[in-house]
Amino acid sequence: MIAELVIFIILGIVAVSSAFAVILSKNPVYAVLFLVINFFALAMLYLVLSAQFVAFIQILVYAGAIMVLFLFVVMLLNLTGAIESLQDKLPAQRWLAPALGMVLLVEIAVVFLSGFFAQVPEASELPEGFGTSAPVGMLLFSRYVLPFEVTSAVLLIAMVGSIVLAKRRP
Amino acid sequence: MNKELLLTAGIHLLVAIVILGFILFVVMYMIWGLRRIMGFMQVRIGPNRLGWQGLLQTPADALKLLQKEDVIPKGADRWLFTIAPIIVFVPAYMVYVVMPFGDGLIAKDLNIGILYVSAITSIAVIGIVIAGWASNNKWSLLGAFRAAAQLVAYEVPMILALCVPVIFAGSLRMGGIIEAQEGGWFTNWFIFRGYGIPALAFLIYMAAGLAEVNHIPFDIMEAESELVAGFNVEYSGMKFALFFLEEFAAAFTICAIAVTLFFGGWHAPFPFLGENLTGIAKMAVSLFWFLAKTAVFVFVLMWIRATWPRVRVDQLMNFGWKVMIPMGLFILLAAGTVVTLGWVKL
Numbered sequence: 001m002i003a004e005l006v007i008f009i010i011l012g013i014v015a016v017s018s019a020f021a022v023i024l025s026k027n028p029v030y031a032v033l034f035l036v037i038n039f040f041a042l043a044m045l046y047l048v049l050s051a052q053f054v055a056f057i058q059i060l061v062y063a064g065a066i067m068v069l070f071l072f073v074v075m076l077l078n079l080t081g082a083i084e085s086l087q088d089k090l091p092a093q094r095w096l097a098p099a100l101g102m103v104l105l106v107e108i109a110v111v112f113l114s115g116f117f118a119q120v121p122e123a124s125e126l127p128e129g130f131g132t133s134a135p136v137g138m139l140l141f142s143r144y145v146l147p148f149e150v151t152s153a154v155l156l157i158a159m160v161g162s163i164v165l166a167k168r169r170p
Numbered sequence: 171m172n173k174e175l176l177l178t179a180g181i182h183l184l185v186a187i188v189i190l191g192f193i194l195f196v197v198m199y200m201i202w203g204l205r206r207i208m209g210f211m212q213v214r215i216g217p218n219r220l221g222w223q224g225l226l227q228t229p230a231d232a233l234k235l236l237q238k239e240d241v242i243p244k245g246a247d248r249w250l251f252t253i254a255p256i257i258v259f260v261p262a263y264m265v266y267v268v269m270p271f272g273d274g275l276i277a278k279d280l281n282i283g284i285l286y287v288s289a290i291t292s293i294a295v296i297g298i299v300i301a302g303w304a305s306n307n308k309w310s311l312l313g314a315f316r317a318a319a320q321l322v323a324y325e326v327p328m329i330l331a332l333c334v335p336v337i338f339a340g341s342l343r344m345g346g347i348i349e350a351q352e353g354g355w356f357t358n359w360f361i362f363r364g365y366g367i368p369a370l371a372f373l374i375y376m377a378a379g380l381a382e383v384n385h386i387p388f389d390i391m392e393a394e395s396e397l398v399a400g401f402n403v404e405y406s407g408m409k410f411a412l413f414f415l416e417e418f419a420a421a422f423t424i425c426a427i428a429v430t431l432f433f434g435g436w437h438a439p440f441p442f443l444g445e446n447l448t449g450i451a452k453m454a455v456s457l458f459w460f461l462a463k464t465a466v467f468v469f470v471l472m473w474i475r476a477t478w479p480r481v482r483v484d485q486l487m488n489f490g491w492k493v494m495i496p497m498g499l500f501i502l503l504a505a506g507t508v509v510t511l512g513w514v515k516l
Binding site for chain 1: 250280281282285286288289290292293295296299300303314315318319321322325327342424
């Protein structure tokens with residue numbers, strides 16, 4: 001139990017500090033790399049929760065594939081000097097972003113505080129094979145089949161949309 | 171309690187050291203074998219001076235690389251330049267945690283074994299891209315771009331192909347997949363079952379695997395005739411040695427995974443060649459069969475390297491997206507159909 005707590009605290013510190021490093025890095029390439037570290041810390045947190053399948057899918061999809069694409073784009077556009085000019089193009093964002101951020105913060109605070117005073121259920125024994133691929137797959141294709149299909153439709157639309165945008169002649 | 175914990179930690183450390191030693195040994199003699207075999211195929215001699223038949227050539231080369239000056243270019247990002255080879259090598263080493271060397275010779279038979287392999291190997295790409303970018307060299311940056319595009323394109327068909335034996339075995343566990351091919355005869359191996367669907371999956375896996383470990387014909391990210399040496403052009407000394415080590419260790423991994431998923435893993439091809447043994451003897455014989463089968467594929471890889479030309483970038487991308495991925499989706503569907511309808515005896 002104590003070991004689990006220590007691991008949780010270390011992973012939490014890594015996750016939070018790497019998340020801060022993502023937004024504070026001057027160089028976009030470093031920001032992407034800190035995001036990779038953050039995803040790893042999250043994956044390890046899933047492992048602590050015995051969700052092995054989700055943990056390694058997290059590494060495979062986010063840390064492995066999506067971050068490579070991020071790096072690709074960041075290097076291709078060579079964004080290091082482009083951040084200031086981007087700020088001028090989106091003036092509304094300067095006001096909208098802190099406002100929406102505050103809303104999110106309040107939401108998190110409400111969830112956290114309501115959970116803080118509530119009775120935490122006693123930790124129970126995990127069912128056989130918890131967190132492995134078979135039960136996750138079963139849930140995904142039976143109880144959560146609608147969200148699953150909606151997600152895939154959203155991804156398909158994004159894919160088609162990006163191809164349409166890329167193919168459009170200027 | 172604490173004593174037990176220390177003992178387990180000690181055993182784990184020992185296993186890790188043994189596996190590292192195994193990788194170093196295998197890579198050294200893969201490099202020697204490659205040079206001798208390519209020499210033979212191209213009607214020249216190859217290294218044969220240092221030691222019997224040149225067996226000490228690669229250890230000597232490794233020693234030379236250790237002594238080399240560690241050059242970091244002036245314009246390079248020092249920090250990323252230094253950690254990039256480590257990011258590349260560590261995943262290639264971590265994969266060996268689930269490598270089923272023989273009956274009972276598997277460091278940790280994780281129940282998500284094959285998923286673990288593909289997740290961990292996908293990290294190496296980040297190291298390659300970082301290496302190319304941090305060198306601050308146009309050739310290496312081009313190599314990094316190619317690496318990113320190629321590895322993302324080929325990871326998808328690879329995972330689709332891996333799904334086929336997983337569906338047939340009904341398990342992601344390495345041990346489980348091997349148990350599903352048990353029975354003594356080589357006809358129980360997945361490659362000879364299921365109406366040729368696993369055979370097609372094997373071909374897709376090998377092609378994507380060659381691209382994944384940036385092996386000829388898909389080594390466009392370090393194509394020496396156009397990009398000098400691609401992403402690792404600025405590297406020298408030990409850092410270069412780590413890239414080299416990773417490349418060969420990953421090639422061995424690809425072959426070993428192919429053997430595990432499609433060719434029965436550690437099982438002998440005939441029942442009288444080691445199925446009825448027990449204990450240490452069974453362990454040794456299964457280790458022998460695993461290494462022997464893997465060696466055949468390593469040889470085929472070297473054969474390919476000695477004889478095939480390199481594809482062009484556009485051909486590579488077209489082949490990946492327009493041929494490999496549709497084929498991968500097709501075999502995934504076919505395998506699912508066949509297993510669901512019960513047309514194969516599992």
